[in-house]
Amino acid sequence: xxxxxxxxxxxxxxxxxxxFLSTSAFAAEDTAPGVKGASDEEYTPAKEVLxxxxxxxxxxxxxxxESLTGSFKDAKEVxxxxxxxxxxxxNGGGSVSNAEVKAIHDGLSIYFQVKWKDPTRNAxxxxxxxxxxxxxxxxxxxxxxxxxxxxFSPRMGDREKPVNLWHxxxxxxxxxxxxxxxxxxxxxxxxxxxDFNLNPYSAYYHRDLITSIAVLSGGRAxxxxxSQPGRGRSVExxxxxxxxxxxxxxxxxxxxCSRYEDGEWTVIFYRSLITEDPHDAQFVPGGNTFFNMAxxxxxxxxxxGQKNISxxxxxxxIERVAWQ
Ligand code: CA
Ligand code: CA
Numbered sequence: 531x532x533x534x535x536x537x538x539x540x541x542x543x544x545x546x547x548x549x550f551l552s553t554s555a556f557a558a559e560d561t562a563p564g565v566k567g568a569s570d571e572e573y574t575p576a577k578e579v580l581x582x583x584x585x586x587x588x589x590x591x592x593x594x595x596e597s598l599t600g601s602f603k604d605a606k607e608v609x610x611x612x613x614x615x616x617x618x619x620x621n622g623g624g625s626v627s628n629a630e631v632k633a634i635h636d637g638l639s640i641y642f643q644v645k646w647k648d649p650t651r652n653a654x655x656x657x658x659x660x661x662x663x664x665x666x667x668x669x670x671x672x673x674x675x676x677x678x679x680x681x682f683s684p685r686m687g688d689r690e691k692p693v694n695l696w697h698x699x700x701x702x703x704x705x706x707x708x709x710x711x712x713x714x715x716x717x718x719x720x721x722x723x724x725d726f727n728l729n730p731y732s733a734y735y736h737r738d739l740i741t742s743i744a745v746l747s748g749g750r751a752x753x754x755x756x757s758q759p760g761r762g763r764s765v766e767x768x769x770x771x772x773x774x775x776x777x778x779x780x781x782x783x784x785x786x787c788s789r790y791e792d793g794e795w796t797v798i799f800y801r802s803l804i805t806e807d808p809h810d811a812q813f814v815p816g817g818n819t820f821f822n823m824a825x826x827x828x829x830x831x832x833x834x835g836q837k838n839i840s841x842x843x844x845x846x847x848i849e850r851v852a853w854q
Contacts, residue, residue: 568617568685570678575820575843580608582633582640584815584849589636595789595796602643605632610823612838617685618773622836626825629665635803637851640813642667642799644823651790652828653700656718661828665797666697668822669811669846671769676820676843684822684843686770694811695768695776698786698797700828703764712759755782764788765799769809773835781807803848816850 583605590597607630614624629646644665655662671692676682687693705712716722733740743750749757755766755778765786767779783805788797803813811819820843826832 568681568683572684572841573676573678573681575676575845577845578608579845579847580631580633580821581606582635582813582846582848584851585634585636587634587636593785593798593800594787595798598641598787598798598800599643599796601634601641602632605634605643607632608844610840610844612823612825612840615685615824615835615837615839618835620834620836623826623830623832623838625827625830625832626838629823629825631821631823633846635813635815635848637815638803639800640803640848644797644799644825645794646825647794648790648825648827648829649793650827650829651700651795653704653790654713654718655701655828656713656715660718661831661833662826663700663795663828664698664826665795666695666824667799668693668695668824670694670820670843671809671811674820682843683772684841685839686772686776688772690771692769692771692809694809695770696784696786696799696801697766697768698764698788698799699766700764700788700790700795702761702766703786703788705759705761706764710759711761767807767810779807779809781805781809783807783810813848815848817848819846819848820844821846 585601585604587601610629610631612623612626612628614622626646626648629644632643634641644667646665648663650663652661652663654660668686670676670682670687671694674680674682674691682688682691686695701713708717739745747757750759755761761782763782763785765784767782767784768776769779770776784799784801786797786799788795790796803815805812813819822840822843824840825838826836827838832838
């Protein structure tokens with residue numbers, strides 16, 4: 531009994547301190563001003579409208595930046611100011627100060643062209659210390675009101691305010707250009723040893739094991755898009771309802787192409803104006819919506835929440851189709 535009392539004395543204070551600290555942490559979260567500390571300024575959309583210009587396009591056989599960029603010549607750009615992500619762990623970014631966005635549609639598909647300065651082309655993320663360059667566009671789902679009273683977060687949406695995200699990844703585009711359509715470890719480490727091959731008899735008798743995707747590649751077996759060869763696209767179609775809720779979609783609908791030249795990325799996203807996926811943003815000619823964006827610079831170790839973000843929604847107006 532005496533021993534128990536001594537233990538209580540010794541550890542009781544520590545336990546009480548923990549309980550107090552955790553209560554304080556929850557209390558601080560409850561009383562933080564605004565949702566996740568966001569300000570009214572962040573809930574107020576930017577004034578400048580990005581017009582999705584209607585153009586009659588001769589659709590090229592191969593959709594790439596070279597063949598598509600001419601179609602954007604009469605579309606007016608909007609320059610989006612970017613800053614480091616400062617609200618959710620991991621914080622950081624800040625190396626890309628802005629990006630220029632243009633948008634067009636041809637009555638069937640919508641195209642967004644994003645350009646930004648980046649002194650490093652980072653198109654591989656195989657080694658632990660490597661990170662990719664990337665850009666994402668974000669759209670609210672459905673028709674939404676954007677004003678300070680609505681509290682529609684420009685940072686990944688919020689609970690019951692879902693968003694659709696299009697995430698272009700430079701390494702996914704690089705994957706599309708190699709045999710097997712997946713740059714794997716041997717691309718990064720061409721001289722690495724493979725212990726399995728030291729004994730040819732072992733390789734023969736264990737061939738079922740060493741070629742088993744289910745055993746050796748859990749990501750591919752689980753149909754994780756990240757692990758799949760032959761994705762056929764460089765853009766991932768996702769949804770989110772706030773920080774930490776980013777989820778890939780079963781129905782991937784977005785494509786992309788890119789060019790890196792003279793320290794500048796040009797990425798073009800494209801998708802049908804309307805899809806059958808209820809988790810997608812839809813673009814109706816004559817209608818209006820909003821978008822937001824983020825840019826990652828792998829050369830600065832940007833990944834996940836460490837990125838360059840815009841902290842306001844930006845209005846998007848889709849021109850009507852001009853029948854001639
Ligand atoms: Ca870079
Ligand atoms: Ca989709």
